[in-house]
Amino acid sequence: MGIIIRQSIKGTIVTYIGAFIGFLTTFFILTKFLTPEEIGLTRVLFEAASLLSSFALLGVSSSAIRFFPYFKSEDGKNNGFFFYLLLLPFIGSIVFISLYYFLRDPITDLFIKNSELFVYYFDWVPPFMIFLLYWAVFEVYSILLMRIAVPKLIREIILRLLLVVAYLLYAFDVLDMNGFVACYISVYAISMMLAFLYVSKIGSISLKHNYSFISTDLRKQICSYTMVWMIGALGSNIVSRLDLFMVGSQLGLDYAGIYSIAFYMVAVIEIPSRSIATISSPIASSALKDGDIHAVTQLYRKVSLHQLMVGGFVFLLIWINIDNIFALIPNGEVYSQGKWVVFFLALGKLIEVTLNFGNNLISYSRYYYWGLYFTFFITGIAISLNNWLIPILGVTGAGVATTLTCLISFSAQQWLVQVKIKTNPISLKLVKLIGLFILVFGVNMLLPKYHVVIIDGIYRTVIVSLCLCSLIYMLNISEEVNILVNRFIKKLQN
Structure with a gap:
């Protein structure tokens, strides 16, 4: 667990710095200089390109982690692994870009009425997809080499700073709308090149490969796993982006912008889980390969506990200050329509960060194909819930639908993990942690509200944070956290 903690801390520190930059950008630049429709456009373009890229990956993100141990040799060579890492997505990009244009008419018909601006930029999505x-x-290659800090630096800090430049150039009329969209997409191209330069320094990027190295049995395993994972990704990736697309198509890009601002608030909840789950994945893959279920269970419970601990803490700080946040940001009265979207998206995100590592366990086990059986069911549930709730509750309906979808999907996933892998994330410490969150939320409700927004936010945040952190430490909810705190105290004493 030591390397997980070290890499996770580095990754999380970088990510939170990026989150702070993103916070300033989102709530004091985007909301001031861009209209909700323009924010909605950038978000829909990104999600459309991201959805296409997730399909075109052909399951590489997961299969690379599962099969990388088979390519590694004792002398450190990867036996052409990087070549295959590039080849499969290239094939996927050809297939799905062709499919994207084949479906041009039904896609544009869906958006033309309420989101005509997206239709205008329809052709900008494929190049955006290639960069992503x-x-x-x-x-993925960096993860396999157990190095996540620099990729996090690129994604969370450099990318955000470059996006700030793009927003400001548009805000001060240096760029027109077409120039802004081109600049926005180019930022992701630059980030891609920086990631390539980094992996070229830390690992082999040779395209030399030996077909004979891959045995018939290994080839069958890779093809079977990749095909199943790709089909499963079709459903899971559609579900994860369905809410925004349906808000944009049914309510318009302005409501998609409001929904996006709510989404940005909630996104910080999963920041720690990105680092913890990312660095834990190769370890889980090796443990499953060796059949060490005890190690898998211990890892699963620690990952879930720490993800909920930090994610729940962030959610608590957001929700106790939600009115203060909307009062401070430019045009807050417009974006406050998404207040309850924040609440329901956050609940869904907490379910996700607590149970999502189970998805990794299924992916790296011999039961990976079972994911197909409930993926399409969940896709149907998500479409049905959004179609039902958005017309009734408006933009909030999309948040409620997302929460219900997360609850159903992750419950089904955990049932599968329990039945097939014989493991679960439930522990006494996890139950205690949930109780602490409820207790501290009750403490917040007893605090008087000050009419000065900043003062109210600061004193409320300080009291709640001290209560929660003190209780977590005193009850020894996390041995790893207590060890780090004790070391810090000793350094201060010395």
Whole structure:
């Protein structure tokens, strides 16, 4: 667990610095200089390109972690692994870009009424997708080499700073709308190139490969796993982006912008889980390969506990200050329509960060194909819930639908993990942690509200944070956290 903690801390520190930059950008630049429709456009373009790239990956993000141990040799060579890491997404990009244009008419018909601006930029999505696709490939390679801090630096800090430049150039009329969209997409191209330069320094990027190295049995395993994972990704990736697309198509890009601002608030909840789950994945893969279920269970419970601990803490700080946040940001009265979207998306995100590592366990086990059986069911549930709730509750309906979808999907996933892998994330410490969150939320409700927004936010945040952190430490909820705190105290004493 030591390397997980070290790499996770580095990755999380970088990510939170990026989150702070993103916070300033989102709530004091985007909301001031861009209209909700323009924010919605950038978000829909990104999600459309991201959805295409997730399909075009052909399951590489997961299969690379599962099969990388088979390519490694004792002398450190990867036996052409990087070549295959590039080849499969290239094939996928050809297939799905062709499919994207084949479906041009039904896609544009869906958006033309309420989101005509997206239709205008329809052709900008494929190049955007290529940049996201190979950026993801280079990040996967970094993960396999157990290095996540620099890729996090690129994604969370450099990318955000470059986006600030793009926003300001548009805000001060240096760029027109077409120039802004081109600049926005180019930022991701630069990030992709930086990721490539990094992996070229830390690992082999040779395209030399030996077909004979891959045995018939290994080839069958790779093809079977990749095909199943790709089909499963079709459903899971559609579900994860369905809410925004349906808000944009049914309510318009302005509501998609409001939904995006709510989404940005909630996104910080999963920041720690990105680092913890990312660095834990190769370890889980090796443990499953060796059949060490005890090690898998211990890892699963620690990952879930720490992800909920930090994610729940962040959610608590957001929700106790939600009115203060909307009062401070430019045009807050417009974006406050998404207040309850924040609440329901956050609940869904907490379910996700607590149970999502189970998805990794299924992916790296011999039961990976079972994911197909409930993926399409969940896709149907998500579409049905959004179609039902958005017309009734408006933009909030999309948040409620997302929460219900997360609850159903992760419950089904955990049932599968329990039945097939014989493991679960439930522990006494996890139950205690949930109780602490409820207790501290009750403490917040007893605090008087000050009419000065900043003062109210600061004193409320300080009291709640001290209560929660003190209780977590005193009850020894996390041995790893207590060890780090004790070391810090000793350094201060010395």
